[in-house]
Amino acid sequence: MIPVDELQEPGLNRTMSERLDAVFSALADPTRRAILSMLLEDDMAVTDVAAPFEMSLAAISKHLGILSRAGLISQEQRGRVKWCKLEPDALRDASIWMQSFGQFEAVNLDAFEKFLALEFREDG
Amino acid sequence: MIPVDELQEPGLNRTMSERLDAVFSALADPTRRAILSMLLEDDMAVTDVAAPFEMSLAAISKHLGILSRAGLISQEQRGRVKWCKLEPDALRDASIWMQSFGQFEAVNLDAFEKFLALEFREDG
DNA sequence: GGCATATTCAACCAAACGGTTGAGATTGCC
């Protein structure tokens, strides 16, 4: 309904439903999930984020815009380099929404790393 | 990349990434999230699911198909009525993925109900 | 059989998505 490409600043003046729309549709793309995983390790410049992917820089720039408008990352211009930083707080509302449908046991980092390994091995 | 409308049975023979694609894009629509919330209270027939929405029955039927192929609900035909049942387990993998980006405190039911009230009030 | 009920199918439509390319803007450096 709301064009994910044309949303305003992350969070401000948006309903809960609109925020969930933005977060979930941002997460519904494997490239964007991979980007989030990369940013989990370290902040990165746009060009460095784009490096491992087989698509144009402009495409990655768009993906970063979508993640940014969903509030999942923040971007800070420093010189001619734009640094991208993971913002895990935006996942919180969505996570609350999901957890409420069933009680999932607490997750430890081991499970997460096994999970990531699985996703990257199978995803090609 | 994968047409969400043409996916096979929920879960079987799909990679982790494909399952996350299906679950997150299923959750990225307010109508489908509202349907899940309705099914949290009780199992429902397709017609009854469609009743509160201002769109055609066929549209709701499509939404239910998407939720079903994402594994978020199951559908059981009984006579001429198709019953829809919430399947919270499908949210588990996705929830694990999300939780790993930050430690979110445990959620209680009060928070969830306040959350739902918010979403429905603001969503129209 | 005949008819209402429940649900999907098929064809269509406008809009959004995810990608491309080429042309800007800025910024840093010699």
Added chain:
DNA sequence: GGCAATCTCAACCGTTTGGTTGAATATGCC
């Protein structure tokens, strides 16, 4: 100044999405 590097913009393109209608398919009931 001149030039490379970083990133976005704008226009385009094929595919997917989310909705609509009208017909079709079962099923239940009298």
